[in-house]
Amino acid sequence: MVQVKVKGQQQMLSGMLHEEGITIHGETKTLQELEVEAPLVNTIYGVALNYKGVLAALGEAMHEAPYKAPPKAPVLYIKPRNTINSHRCPIEMPASVTELEMGATLGVIIGKRATHVPQQEALHYVAGYTIVNDVSIPHDSVYRPAVAQKARDGFCAIGPWMVEAAALPNVEDVTIAVSINGERRMETNTSQLVRSIPALIADITEFMTLEAGDLLLVGIPENAPRAVVGDAVCIDIAGIGSLENHIVPQKIGGDAR
């Protein structure tokens, strides 16, 4: 089962995916017909440096200034509410740059308040999973919070729906792939995470509460592909679906979304 935020509906609705499309409240639509918005979420927390390949790429630099030591606790950041974007909606290229990093990631939606949760119970706190394109202006340093690079309007595409946790039992071994204009540009697997999903939930809730509806982005893999204006970007996660967005120039004079 999936939970879908259908355009025009206040709440998420339960749906059943099948070969013809999706059935919601007895009505079947093809995926082309279905108009969705981002699943309803509260605070969005991202985890940096959570792919083995990303840590390997940093390598010795982790022991040098300004980092001085490898990270101990999960390295988190927040994608604020202005970043939320939906399936098939445009992502705006800021006027100051020519490329954007497509941060394909699995999104974990928390199902109930989680404080100081042991790792072996952590998955009981998960409502489901979604696909996220955690967009960034490319930046090398992870020393200071990358708010100007990661918190721009529309820089967090989420969707097309939330797959309920029970429908994705192999979440620790799912393939994540990114295609740009139909060409496969990156492929990874959640087995490559430094901290597994249960470990993340345990180590994060040791110092802060995750609320029902909070969205946890488990990490951006190494060699995240970059997109330019005009590109069509598709992120596939096996067992969830495909999240599609396209890159457009920033509207002249800014955009009050």
Place this chain on the structure above:
Amino acid sequence: MKKARVAYDGIIHEASEASDGRLQLDDGRYVASDEVVWLPPVIPGTIFALGLNYADHASELAFQAPKEPLVFLKGPNTLIGHNSSTRRPGDVSYMHYECELAVVIGKSGKDIAKEEAYDYVAGYSVANDYAFRDYLENYYRPNLRVKNRDGCTPLGPWLVDASDVADPMNLAITTYVNGVKTQEGNTRDMIFTIADLISYLSSFLTLQAGDLILTGTPHGTVDTAVGDEVVTEIEGIGRLKNTVSGDEAYGRETTSTTKATIER
């Protein structure tokens, strides 16, 4: 006007400060300020916070003043109201308060000019943006383990209407620990002013009503201990009290297991 959100008699109320110093609830009742549970005066949207935004504090922390604002974000789990307590984990050796002017955004805006920035301000409050220095790591510093702990940011007691604050860039900032003055500063010493910050943030994102900007703290942050009463005060905005509490009340112990998990 000074507005608050309080719990009283089994329900949450909007309240305002009455002329006799009591609170007037939204149902007309008058109650004493110690009869209510004070909640953060705003339900926050995005919480922006500033590091190193006072030259004297920046030098205290042995950093050069930043060339652009050092902005970080905080989650809603951090906010608690006036008269509350904040947990000091048992393994922490340095937990310091940070008295900060909190700016509450009143309407949505993008690319806001400095000259028009105050049109977007609904009001002001006092924040105490505690930091737990033992947990500092040099990745997205200040990292969330330092700055995003549950209840680590008392806010209140009041939301003071912007129209009642003649010059928010000239307000005395004072912190008292157990009645002893430990921090003194003035909002005029901010490196990036309120107008600078609103203009800077809105240059790359849309600010929205309910967003909060915690504008940074001046010189004079010192360690606090379990049982300490910390009062952070900003002239004309409010006097925010918080007590530092220990692990016991939360049923938390720093066991070797938790340590192993953290250090993995």
